[in-house]
Amino acid sequence: MALLEAIGISKTYPGGVVANDGVNLVVESGEVHAVVGENGAGKSTLMKILFGIEQPNAGALMLDGKPVRFANPREAIEAGIGMVFQHFSLVPSFSVYENVVLGSEPRSGIRFERHKAIAEVKAISDRFRLSVDPMPAVMTLPVGQQQRVEILKALYRNARILILDEPTAVLAPQEVQELFVAIRSLVAQGKTVIFIAHKLPEVLEISDTITVMRQGKTVGQVKAKEVTEKSLAAMMVGREVTLRVERKATDQSQRVAEIEGLRVVNARGTEVVAGLDLNVHAGEVVGLVGVEGNGQAETLEAVAGLRAIAAGTIRIADKDATAMSVLDRRALGLASIPEDRIARGLATGATVAENLVATRLNETRYVRNGLLDLKAIKANALQLIERFSIRVGGPASTVDTLSGGNMQKVVVARELAEQPKLLLVNQPTRGVDLGATQFIWRTITDARDAGAAVLLSSADLGELLALSDRLLVLYRGRIVAAFVNTPDLTPETLGTYMLGLSTQTADEMKAALR
Amino acid sequence: MTELFLTVFSAAFFVTIIRTTTPLLLATMGGLVADLSGALNVALEGMMLIGCLTAVIVSVYAPWYVAVGAGLGAGALLGLVMAFFSFRLKADIILVGFAINILAAGGTVFALALATGGDKGTSINLQSKAVPSVDLSFLDAIPGVGPVLTAFLSGHSVLSWIAAFIVFAVWYFLFRTPWGLWLRGVGEYPAAPEAAGIPVNKVRTWSLIVSGALAGLGGAQLAMFNYVGFTRDMTAGRGFIALGAVLLGARHPVGALIAALLFGAFEALAVVMPGLFNEAPAELIRMIPFIVTIAALILFSVRAQRALALRGVK
Ligand SMILES: Nc1ncnc2c1ncn2[C@@H]1O[C@H](COP(=O)(O)OP(=O)(O)OP(=O)(O)O)[C@@H](O)[C@H]1O
Ligand SMILES: [Mg+2]
Numbered sequence: 001m002a003l004l005e006a007i008g009i010s011k012t013y014p015g016g017v018v019a020n021d022g023v024n025l026v027v028e029s030g031e032v033h034a035v036v037g038e039n040g041a042g043k044s045t046l047m048k049i050l051f052g053i054e055q056p057n058a059g060a061l062m063l064d065g066k067p068v069r070f071a072n073p074r075e076a077i078e079a080g081i082g083m084v085f086q087h088f089s090l091v092p093s094f095s096v097y098e099n100v101v102l103g104s105e106p107r108s109g110i111r112f113e114r115h116k117a118i119a120e121v122k123a124i125s126d127r128f129r130l131s132v133d134p135m136p137a138v139m140t141l142p143v144g145q146q147q148r149v150e151i152l153k154a155l156y157r158n159a160r161i162l163i164l165d166e167p168t169a170v171l172a173p174q175e176v177q178e179l180f181v182a183i184r185s186l187v188a189q190g191k192t193v194i195f196i197a198h199k200l201p202e203v204l205e206i207s208d209t210i211t212v213m214r215q216g217k218t219v220g221q222v223k224a225k226e227v228t229e230k231s232l233a234a235m236m237v238g239r240e241v242t243l244r245v246e247r248k249a250t251d252q253s254q255r256v257a258e259i260e261g262l263r264v265v266n267a268r269g270t271e272v273v274a275g276l277d278l279n280v281h282a283g284e285v286v287g288l289v290g291v292e293g294n295g296q297a298e299t300l301e302a303v304a305g306l307r308a309i310a311a312g313t314i315r316i317a318d319k320d321a322t323a324m325s326v327l328d329r330r331a332l333g334l335a336s337i338p339e340d341r342i343a344r345g346l347a348t349g350a351t352v353a354e355n356l357v358a359t360r361l362n363e364t365r366y367v368r369n370g371l372l373d374l375k376a377i378k379a380n381a382l383q384l385i386e387r388f389s390i391r392v393g394g395p396a397s398t399v400d401t402l403s404g405g406n407m408q409k410v411v412v413a414r415e416l417a418e419q420p421k422l423l424l425v426n427q428p429t430r431g432v433d434l435g436a437t438q439f440i441w442r443t444i445t446d447a448r449d450a451g452a453a454v455l456l457s458s459a460d461l462g463e464l465l466a467l468s469d470r471l472l473v474l475y476r477g478r479i480v481a482a483f484v485n486t487p488d489l490t491p492e493t494l495g496t497y498m499l500g501l502s503t504q505t506a507d508e509m510k511a512a513l514r
Numbered sequence: 515m516t517e518l519f520l521t522v523f524s525a526a527f528f529v530t531i532i533r534t535t536t537p538l539l540l541a542t543m544g545g546l547v548a549d550l551s552g553a554l555n556v557a558l559e560g561m562m563l564i565g566c567l568t569a570v571i572v573s574v575y576a577p578w579y580v581a582v583g584a585g586l587g588a589g590a591l592l593g594l595v596m597a598f599f600s601f602r603l604k605a606d607i608i609l610v611g612f613a614i615n616i617l618a619a620g621g622t623v624f625a626l627a628l629a630t631g632g633d634k635g636t637s638i639n640l641q642s643k644a645v646p647s648v649d650l651s652f653l654d655a656i657p658g659v660g661p662v663l664t665a666f667l668s669g670h671s672v673l674s675w676i677a678a679f680i681v682f683a684v685w686y687f688l689f690r691t692p693w694g695l696w697l698r699g700v701g702e703y704p705a706a707p708e709a710a711g712i713p714v715n716k717v718r719t720w721s722l723i724v725s726g727a728l729a730g731l732g733g734a735q736l737a738m739f740n741y742v743g744f745t746r747d748m749t750a751g752r753g754f755i756a757l758g759a760v761l762l763g764a765r766h767p768v769g770a771l772i773a774a775l776l777f778g779a780f781e782a783l784a785v786v787m788p789g790l791f792n793e794a795p796a797e798l799i800r801m802i803p804f805i806v807t808i809a810a811l812i813l814f815s816v817r818a819q820r821a822l823a824l825r826g827v828k
Binding site: 072073074077083085087089090091092093094098099102103104105107110111112153 | 690691692694695696698699702703705706707708709710711712
C-alpha cells in the first residue's frame with residue numbers, strides 16, 4: 001500500500017490558470033520520490049495541495065490508504081507531513097532553536113522552556129545528522145544551514161513525509177552533497193522524502209522513483225534506475241534537449257570593463273573582495289568561478305553600482321564609473337541580471353509590463369511629459385513576451401503569479417531587450433528548467449556574439465564551462481587561477497583551485513588575464 | 515537657577531515625574547505590544563482619550579475601580595474594532611487608526627455634552643472620582659532611611675504601581691512565554707509563524723486589544739489622578755509621544771520604560787517651571803517632549819542609515 005497518494009488532483013487558480021489537471025502521485029514509504037517538470041508544470045502547486053496551503057478543485061488525497069483532506073498546514077503537520085519551501089519561512093532575528101520550536105514550544109505553565117527546547121533541537125539534529133548550532137540567530141547563517149533549520153522544524157513536528165521544494169537551487173555544490181547525506185540518513189530512519197529539482201543529475205543521484213509532470217499533467221512515473229538523463233529530459237520537455245551552445249568567433253580586442261584594485265568590505269567588516277584586477281572585452285564571456293561567498297556576487301554588485309566599495313576603480317566603456325549612479329552606468333550600456341530575481345530583479349507586486357520597462361523610465365518612448373505612455377508600455381511587453389516566449393496570462397498579470405523560470409525570463413527580457421555593452425549575470429538559471437536554461441544560455445551567447453562584454457558568475461560549473469571564453473577562479477576575494485576555456489578544462493581542475501587547495505603563479509595566469 | 519535644582523532633586527518632583535509618566539508609560543506599553551506584533555497602533559491617542567471620558571463618566575455612578583476597569587474596557591473594545599476593520603475588512607491599519615483618533619476627538623466632546631447637559635469643554639459639574647494614592651507613611655518607622663523612603667514611595671497612584679508591574683509583565687510575556695515568541699515572530703516575519711500553523715491575525719487582534727486596554731488604562735490614570743475630571747483633548751498628544759517612546763526605547767520594554775520616564779520628566783518640568791520662570795511661556799516648555807521625540811527619531815534614522823551604508827546597501 002502506498003504511503004501517500006494523490007488521485008486525479010486538479011487545481012485552477014483564480015484568474016483561470018490551470019496549474020494541475022488530473023495529477024496522480026504515488027509515494028511509497030521510505031523512498032526518495034522526485035517530482036520533475038518544466039517551470040510552471042505545477043509541481044509547487046501539487047506540493048501546496050499536499051501540505052494544505054491550496055485546496056484542490058477536484059481529486060482526492062490518500063494517506064495510509066485512507067482518504068484525507070487538509071484545510072490548512074496545521075492539519076497536514078498533524079498528519080505527519082512537513083514542507084520546506086523554496087523561500088524559507090524563518091524569523092530572521094530568532095535563534096535556530098526558537099525557529100525550530102515556534103508554534104509548538106515546550107512549556108511549563110505559561111513559561112517557555114528554553115532549556116528543553118535547546119536540548120530537543122540538539123537531540124534531533126544529532127539523530128538525523130543535520131548539525132546546526134541551536135543558539136545563533138538564523139540571519140547570521142549561510143543558506144545551507146538555514147535550510148537545515150527548516151528541515152529540523154519539520155522533523156521536530158514529527159513529520160513522516162518531508163516535502164522539499166527545489167532545495168538544491170539555493171545551495172553550493174558541496175552543500176548539495178551535505179543535503180544528500182542528510183536525506184539518506186532520514187530515509188534510513190524510516191522517513192519519506194518528496195523532492196523537487198531541475199538538475200537531472202541530482203535527481204538521478206538521490207531519488208528512487210521519479211514522477212514527471214508537464215503542463216499540469218503527470219506524464220509518468222519511473223524508477224530512477226531505469227532511466228537516463230537523456231530519456232528523462234525527453235519525457236519532461238516532450239522533445240530532445242541538448243544543453244550546448246555554439247559560440248561564434250568574435251572580435252575581442254576592445255576593452256569594455258576595467259576593474260582595478262577593487263576591494264569590498266561586508267557588514268561584519270570582513271574583506272570579501274580583496275584587490276581584484278580584471279578586464280572584460282567586447283565579445284567575450286568571462287566566468288567568475290568559486291564556491292559561493294568568495295566575492296563573486298559582491299564584485300558583480302560593485303560593478304553594477306549596487307554596493308559601496310572600499311577601494312579601487314571601475315571603468316566602463318572608457319569612462320570612470322567608480323562614483324556613478326546605477327542610472328548613469330546603465331546609460332553607458334550596462335545591463336545586469338541579478339542573483340535574486342525576487343528581491344533585486346523584479347517588483348513582484350507589479351505587472352509584467354511594468355517590470356519590463358522599469359529600467360527605461362527615463363526614455364521618452366515610455367514616458368511623455370512626465371506621464372506613462374501605457375500603450376507603448378503594453379506594446380513593448382507584448383513584443384518581449386513573444387520574443388522571449390514568457391509563459392504568462394498577459395502583460396497585465398502581476399509577476400508573483402509567474403513560475404520561477406518565467407520570472408527569470410522577465411528579467412532576462414528586460415535586460416536584453418536592447419543589446420548591452422557590458423552585461424553582468426549572476427546565477428542566470430537557478431531554479432530554471434531545462435528548456436528555459438537552454439533559451440537563456442542562447443540569449444546570453446547571442447548578446448556576446450553581437451559584441452557585448454559579459455561577466456558571469458554561477459554556482460553551476462557546467463554552466464560556466466558552457467558559456468565562458470575565459471574563467472577566473474576566486475578564492476577569498478582574490479583571483480587564484482585563470483584559464484582560457486578549452487574543451488579539456490574539467491570541473492575537477494577548477495575544483496582544486498576553488499577550494500583553495502592550490503594557486504597558480506602569476507606566470508601561469510598571465511595568458512588568461514588580459 | 516538654584517531654585518530649579520532644588521526643585522528637580524526634591525522628592526516632590528520625583529513624585530510629579532511618576533505621576534506624569536504613568537499615563538504615558540501605560541500607553542507606551544500598549545504601543546509596544548501592538549508594534550511588535552506588526553500592527554502599528556496609531557490610535558493610542560484616541561483610545562486614551564475615550565478611556566479618559568469613559569472612566570470619568572462611570573466614576574460618577576460607580577466606585578473608582580469599576581471606572582478604571584471601564585476605561586480599560588473601552589480601550590480594549592476600540593482595539594477590537596481596529597482589528598476587525600483592518601484584518602477582517604482589510605482596511606489599511608493606519609487609516610483605521612486615524613479614523614479612531616478623529617472619532618475620539620469629536621465623539622468625546624459630543625458625549626461630554628450629553629453627559630453634562632451641554633458643557634462642551636469640561637466635566638467640571640460632574641462629581642467624578644479619583645484613583646486613590648497608596649499611603650506608605652508607615653515606612654517612617656524604619657530608622658534612618660524611613661522618612662526618605664516615605665517621601666519617595668508614598669503618595670503614588672495605585673495605577674503607578676500597577677504600571678510598574680505591567681512593564682515587568684510585558685517583558686516576561688514577550689521574552690519568557692511561548693505567546694511572546696509568537697507575537698514577536700508575527701511582527702517580524704509573518705510567513706514563518708503562518709507556516710508553523712500560528713494564526714497570525716488572531717495574534718495581531720489580541721495585541722491590538724491589549725494595546726487598547728493599556729491605552730485606556732493610561733487614560734483612566736490621566737482623568738482620575740493626574741487631573742480629576744475630563745477636559746476636551748486632555749490627552750494632548752500623549753498617544754503620539756508614546757509611539758515615539760516605543761521607537762526611542764528600541765522596541766524593548768525596558769527601553770520604552772526609560773523613554774517614557776524621560777518624556778514624563780520633561781512634562782513634570784513643564785509643570786513646575788512656569789512657577790519658577792515667569793518669563794518662559796509654559797507652552798514653550800510643553801513643546802520639549804515633542805522636540806526631543808523628533809530629535810531622537812532623526813538621530814535613530816541617521817544611525818540606522820549609517821549601519822546600512824556599512825553593510826554596503828545604498
Ligand atoms: N497564486 C497563483 N495565482 C495564479 N497563478 C498561479 C499562482 N501560483 C502559481 N500559478 C501558476 O500556476 C502554474 C503552475 O505553477 P507552479 O508554481 O506549480 O509551477 P512549478 O512547476 O512549481 O514551476 P517552477 O519549476 O518554476 O517552480 C504556473 O503557470 C503559475 O504561473
Ligand atoms: Mg515551483
